[in-house]
Amino acid sequence: MKAFNRALIAFLIDNLLSYYLLSIIYVSETTKQASPATYEIQKDDSQYFIATASKRLSVDYDPAKDVLSISSLGDYLRN
Numbered sequence: 101m102k103a104f105n106r107a108l109i110a111f112l113i114d115n116l117l118s119y120y121l122l123s124i125i126y127v128s129e130t131t132k133q134a135s136p137a138t139y140e141i142q143k144d145d146s147q148y149f150i151a152t153a154s155k156r157l158s159v160d161y162d163p164a165k166d167v168l169s170i171s172s173l174g175d176y177l178r179n
Contacts, residue, residue, distance in 0.1 A: 122150055122159065124173070 120141040127134050139150035141159055148159040150170070158171040168176045 122170075 121138055122141050123136060123138045125134050125136045137152070139152065141148055141150055143149075148161075149156050150159055151157075155172075157173065160169045161167070162169070166178050168178075170176070
C-alpha cells in the first residue's frame with residue numbers, strides 16, 4: 101500500500117456563476133511524485149460533494165472554525 105500526503109486547494113472560478121473547483125494534490129511518500137486532481141464541487145439537495153473516479157465524497161465547510169471537511173479524506177484548515 102502506498103502512503104500519500106495531500107495538499108488541498110479550493111477556489112471560486114466565477115463570482116456570478118458560483119462555480120467552485122477543488123484541487124487535491126496527492127504526493128507519494130515513497131516516490132515523492134505528485135498526482136494532481138481537480139473536481140467540481142456539486143450540490144445535491146442540501147449536500148455538497150465531489151465525484152471522484154471511484155466514489156462520491158461529501159464536502160462540508162464550517163465557517164466558524166474555517167475548516168473544510170471531505171469525507172474519507174479528513175479536515176483541512178486554511179493556510
